[in-house]
Amino acid sequence: MTQSVDVVVVGGGQAGLAAGYHLRRQGIDFTILDADPAPGGAWQHMWDSLHLFSPADHSSLPGRLMPTQPGETYPDTGHVVDYLADYEKRYDLPVQHGARVGAVRRDGDRLLVEADSSTWRARAVISATGTWSRPFVPAVPGRGLFAGRQLHTVNYRRPADFAELGVPPAGGWGRVVVVGGGNSGAQIAADLALAGDVTVTWATRRPPRFLPDDIDGRALFDVATARRRALDAGRGDTGGVASLGDIVAVPPVRAARDAGLLRVQPMFPRLTATGIRWADGSRSDADAIVWCTGFRPALAHLAPLDLRGPRGHVATAGTRAVGEPRLHLLGYGDWTGPASATLIGVGRPARDAARDIAQQLSS
Known part of the structure; x- marks a missing residue:
């Protein structure tokens, strides 16, 4: 059965939840399709000892401060998963877990979103699938021979x-x-x-x-944001976080x-x-x-739209795909918004995407 909705958000991690928060504020009818069976996005799959780079009060999604974790300056992944699960419930976001999206296609004046057990016709789509599901391993000679x-x-x-x-x-x-x-x-x-x-x-x-020992995620976010503002204003590239270490x-x-x-x-x-x-x-x-060789954007579901460019990126103006204006990409890195792959950084591009979609739907 095919269902209709104004917006489908693909991915229910931090970027998808931030998108849902701002879509709700715009009064837009939407659903969030998430491949994971439980809330928490990629954070539920991280290694045990991982902690955030930033304190809780600087690691929050829009509208809801992350509470501090007793005994921890930098929250661990379990605390982040609990926060995201609570965020999803607090704002009653319509997340369908266990709904893996296989393809997004053009269908006349709509986009057709094909998930495991459902198909959706949407006026706009936000792709927020991140990178965790697409690990990258370099083609080092002999890798197939190594017996360990x-x-x-x-x-x-x-x-x-x-x-x-x-x-x-x-x-x-x-x-x-x-x-x-x-x-x-x-x-x-x-x-x-x-x-x-x-x-x-x-x-x-x-x-x-x-980086200097006193630098944490708070300073990194400020530096990344300053770089993006400089570039948007036509000033020289400050180098951003990469200039520090x-x-x-x-x-x-x-x-x-x-x-x-x-x-x-x-x-x-x-x-x-x-x-x-x-x-x-x-x-x-x-x-x-x-x-520990990084990741690539998880964008296989967008293959039918034929938008991929160099390094697997989709050309965007802000978060909107240049080759398909009904599609927005959120949370993949600086090319979809300054620091948009971070908890605190994804809020602003999510807000901008929701505003853009609201204007698009009303015109």
């Missing part, structure tokens, strides 16, 4: 899993190589190193650049770094059956590799 265990950030949960997963013991639970010089690589390398039962090597394409020195990362536990090596050119072959020809045995 390979995980991506999406599969990592805790150091003890290496014992449970049967990584061969080598003075503990094994020898693990963490690949990737961003925040996830630093945090997972620190998590493993501080556990003490794993020998960790951290491989990065360039030397890690730690790559890695937020959260307490566990600082502790591992200061204790000399983060053993950093330049990225290796090849894997072998038993481990790593380094650029100088030397070899190191490894039992497991954790690829």
Whole structure:
């Protein structure tokens, strides 16, 4: 059965909920289709030790401050999941969980949204599927030959899993190589190193650049916003967050770094059956590799619209797709709004998208 609605939001994580909040304020009839069976978006799938970069009062969606977590300056992922579930319930947002969208197509003056068990005809669509469901692993030569265990950030949960997963013991639970010089690589390398039962090597394409220890998400959001405003005003590029560094020195990362536990090596050119072959020809045995190598936008459902450009992005003006004005993209990164992939940053582009859609529907 095909149902009709003014707007379909694809994705019920933080971006989808922020969109729902502002659509409700505009008096628009909408539904939110979310592939996950429960509230919380990607946060319910993160590793155990992960905490936000920012305090709770600087990590909130529009309309509802995140409450502080007792005993924690920076809330953990469980607290974020509880907050998102409460947000969804508090604003009575029409989220259908377990509804995976397979395709969005043009259908005359409407967009046809095809989900697992339902089809919707909508006057506009907001795509807010994020990146977590599309992990990226580089095509390193020999990756298919490596006989050890390979995980991506999406599969990592805790150091003890290496014992449970049967990584061969080598003075503990094994020898693990963490690949990737961003925040996830630093945090997972620190998590493993501080556990003490794993020998960790951290491989990065360039030397890690730690932000000053007193910098957290509050300052990063302000810097990213200032950069976007400068660019929009035609002023020079300030460099934004990238000009400060790559890695937020959260307490566990600082502790591992200061204790000399983060053993950093330049990225290796090849894997072998038993481990790593380094650029100088030397070899190191490894039992497991954790690829902290990022994500790509999860936009497969938009393939029928034929909008993808370089690097998999869809060209946008604000949040609106240039090639399909009935489609908005929200929460994928700066190309869909300054800091829009963050809890605090997604509110403003969500508001702008809802206003744009309201104007479009009324004209």
